[in-house]
Amino acid sequence: MPSENGAVNEGRAGSRIADIVVPVALDKAYSYAVPAGAALAEGDVVVVPLGPRETVGVVWALREGAGANLKSVLGRVDVPPMGEDLRRLIDWIAWYTLAPLGLAMRLALRIPGEDRAEQVRVGVRLAGEPPERLTAARLRVIAAAEGGLVYTKGDLAERAGVSLAVINGLVDTGTLEAVALPPEPVAGLPDPEHAPTALSPDQERAAAVLRAAVAERNFSxxxxxxxxxxxxxxxxxEAVAEALRQGRQALILMPEIALTAQFLGRFAARFGRAPAEWHSGISSRRRERLHRAVASGEVKVVAGARSALFLPFSDLGLVVVDEEHEQAYKQEEGALYHARDMAIVRARIDKAPVVLASATPSVETRVNAARGRYRHLVLPERFGGRTLPTMRAIDMRKKAPERGRWLSPPLLAAMRETRAAGEQSLLFLNRRGYAPLTLCRSCGHRFQCPNCSAWLVEHRFRRALVCHHCGHVERRPDNCPECGTVDALAACGPGVERLAEEVVEHFPDARVITLSSDFPGGIERLRRELEAIAAGEADIIIGxxxxxxxxxxxxxxxxxxxxxxxGLASGDPRASERTFQLLQQVTGRAGRGDRPGRALLQTYQPDHPVMRALLSGDAAAFYAEEEAVREAAGLPPFGRLAAIIVSAPDRGEAEAHARALARSAEAPEGIDVLGPAEAPLALIRxxxxxxxLVRAARDSDLQGYLRAWIARTPKPPQRIRVTVDVDPMSFM
Ligand SMILES: Nc1ncnc2c1ncn2[C@@H]1O[C@H](COP(=O)(O)OP(=O)(O)OP(=O)(O)O)[C@@H](O)[C@H]1O
Ligand SMILES: [Zn+2]
Structure with missing residues (x-):
């Protein structure tokens, strides 16, 4: 890798040593000599030799020392340094999640890509004499450029109705001169006074508390x-507005940022400008510019996914975690961190207030609020006198749909009424594809993924069978691969595609939109469809x-x-909480406009505590019961959990190492080690x-225990992988 900003290496070793973290799965910093006279500071991104190659790294610490036997730092990379706060955050994440320090550091490292050179935008303006050869097109350009203003080439070509070649020709003749344009601003400056919202009294009370929290300039x-x-x-x-008034930066974390065009629009309506968006759908070039602009303080508000947490804010004055209960905040690959929890850690380091927003907070957050660790503001009513939807269960044991169908008579009747009133219905089914299982009616053969212990899901309009875990795709055959019978394959159970078929049978002239993340067209299509639905251009939505x-x-x-x-059948300790949150969210889409809404829940267990809580609207009772269950079982937040997942291409080896780990567990008082057990998803990829599963008392040193345990277990060969997941969200 070239050193981007001049070599710091002047050949002589200096008197300083740099401890450098490189972005690989290593757990400590490595020492390098700092060449004499090199201007190097902690947090700088540098190029160093690593074995036979060169790599970038970050200066974690600088200290005195000769370092005669050490290799030297080769160069400094021209990107914003990684600030003290980010380095402390990364240390914390590595300590807490047991991820190797280098992997944790990689979360915050942004190195320029191939296309890094900021393209200089050039404009042109009239400068010299008209050329000798004057064509009509050239005359039009000269007329259009009259007045001496600077235009981009494209603009001027358009104004004059000519091609770019004509413009370039006039540059060559000296009639036009090229001038550099200032770079476009990365993001506009949101204005806190642009269009303040008139708040209801409840809202105003809450907003006042948040404004005060921001004004305190301290962690809360x-x-x-x-x-x-x-x-x-x-x-x-209003909290964001206050941060802006103070001239500080604000970060808004959102679970599904790519789908929040509506949110960006609302932000722009309130502040006159959209916030800077940060997620994987943003081009790398733009991300690089944003990274710099966040570091320089030019960008004031970022709305982003998990990874926005690692942006180099220079003056962070507020962190908002929207939908704080969302499981999407947990990173499930690499360093397994929870973005909500790490947002709180970062805010503590940066002395900034945090706002957690949710209609259905996580049990953890509710308990923290109840114990006074967090402030707790409650908005008990919908805005503008609107009411929450009425909730009713449809007991599927009594009101069964027809065979091979999924919509019960009462739900169909309600859909007809809604349609007759010119209103929209939403059918919610959390299953992508056409059918979750395909089997042969003749021999019973089931289609399973060759790489995973999972059934293949039929996607009818792709004419394929797909594994939702590893992405394996195969054609849906006409004959059974096992017994060869023709046309004997049957789809079992519903997915959204199959539901759409049923809806069209019942409502042949309704406008139906099916939304699923795996449809062709990606984010752009989803955004368009969501807009169409909001604009009333659909009658029935399936999603x-x-x-x-x-x-x-x-x-x-x-x-x-x-x-x-x-979601209730999974055996996951959070199954009830999650079902409650998801169904509360989805039913909460009804009745947000002028007309009241209602929700119908098709269930075989109307007496389940989750259903009872949803039907009665008594969230407090649900949380109280859920907390009691967790407390009795020592589950979070009353106790702590960590999962250890051992995986290998060979089943016997995976099991043997898992057993070896269990044997060396030596759990002290307050810590239990359960298992090993074959994972519910016994084979993936x-x-x-x-x-x-490690269950520990709240005040135990879980991380210390895990480290010592893993260190004392004989190190397995490379093909056996041991993954530690502290505070697991997935139990699969
Ligand atoms: N003070 C207000 N003045 C005008 N409109 C408001 C006001 N408060 C809320 N609204 C409108 O009410 C609707 C719901 O508000 P918002 O989306 O902020 O609620 P929410 O609590 O975040 O909802 P959810 O949890 O369902 O996402 C929006 O259309 C919003 O513009
Ligand atoms: Zn698979």
Whole structure:
């Protein structure tokens, strides 16, 4: 790798040593000599030799020392240094999650890509004499450029109605001269006074507390718990406004940022400018510019996904975590961190207030609020006198749909009424594809993924069978591969595509939109469809969980939950909490406009505590019961959990190492080690998996225990992987 900003190496070793963290799976910093006279500071991004190659790294610490036997730092890279706060955050993440320091550091490292050179924008203006050869086109250009203003070439070509070649020709003749244009600003400056919202008294009370928290310029955490449609967004916008008034920066973390065009529009309406967006859909070139502009303080507000947490804010004055209960905040690959929790860590380091917003907070956050660790603001009502949807269960044991169909008579009747009233219905089913399982009616053969212990999901319009875990795709055959019978394959169970078929049978002239993250057209298509729905251009919407999140569809008055029980059967300790949150969210899409909404839950267990809580609207009772169950079982937040996942291409090896780990567990008082057990997803991407679960008392040194344990277990060969997941969200 070339050194971007001049070599610092002047050949002589100096008197300083740099401890440098490189972005690989190593757990410590490596020492290098700092060449004499090199201007190097902690946090600088540098190029260093690593074995036979060169790599970038970050200066974690500088100290005195000769370092005669050490290799030297080769150069400094011209990117914003990694500030003290970010380095402390990364140390913390590495300590907390047990991720190797180098991997944790990689979260915050941005190195320029190939296209890094900022393209200089050039404009042209009239400068010299008209050329000797004057064509009509050339005359039009000269006329259009009259007055001496600077235009981009494209602009001028358009104004004059000529091609770029004509413009370039006039530059060659000296009639036009090229001048450098200032770079376009990365993001506009949001104005806190642009269009303040008139808040309701409840909202105003909450907003006042948040403004005060921002004005304190100190660390604090405030939970804003408000029912769906209560205006949580409007309220935390007031905290953002206060940060802007103070000239400070604000970070808004969102779980599904790519789908939040509506949010960006609302922000722009309130502040006159959209916030800077940060997520994987943003081009690398733009991300690089944003990275610099966040470091320089030019960008004031970033709305982003998890990784926005690692931007080099120079003066962070507020962090908002929207939908704080969302599982999407947990990073499930690489360093397994929880972005909400790490946002709180970063805010503590940066002495900034945090706002957690949710209609259905996580049990952890509720308990923290109840114990006084967090401030707790409640918005109990929807804005503008609107009411929450009425909730009813449809007992599927009594009101069964026809054979091979999934919509019960009462739900169909409600959809007809809604349609007759010119309103929208939403059917929610959290299953992508056509059918979750395909089998042969003749021999019973089931289609399974060759790499995973999972059934292949039929995607009918792609004419394919797909594994949702590893992405394996195969054609759906006409004959059974096992017994050869023709046309004997049957789809079992519903996915959104199959549901759409049923809806069209019942409502042949309704405008139906099916939303699923795996449809062709990607984010752009989803954004367009969400807009179309909000504009009333659909009668019936069918969707997976991505329709549940934060959208405002004013004409939507009926939500039908096709299978309310789906999430309850998983055996996951958070199954109840998650089902409650998801169904509350999705039903909360109904009745947000002028007309009241209702929700119907198709369930085989109407007496399940989760269903009872949803039907009665008594969230407090649900949380109280859930907390009691967790407390009794020593589960988070009353106790702590860590999962150890051992995986290998060979099942026997994976199991043997998992057992070896269990044997060397030596758990002290207050810590239990459970397992190993074969993981529910026993095979993923060709790797067999075994799980151990560590349950520890709240005040125990879980990380210390895990480190010592893993260190004393004989190191397995490379093909056996041991993954530690502290505070696991997935138990698969
Ligand atoms: N003070 C207000 N003035 C005008 N409109 C408001 C006000 N408060 C809320 N609204 C409107 O009410 C709707 C719901 O508000 P918002 O989306 O902020 O609620 P929320 O609590 O974040 O909802 P959810 O949890 O369901 O996403 C939005 O259309 C919003 O513009
Ligand atoms: Zn698979």
């Amino acid at each position: 955490v405030t939970l804003v718990e408000g029912v769906t449609g209560s205006g949580k967004t409007e309220v935390y916008f 997976t969980q991505l329709v549940a999140k934060g959208h405002n569809f004013p004409q939507l008055t009926l939500v039908g939950v096709v299978d309310a029980d789906v 060709g790797r067999y998996r075994f799980r151990l």
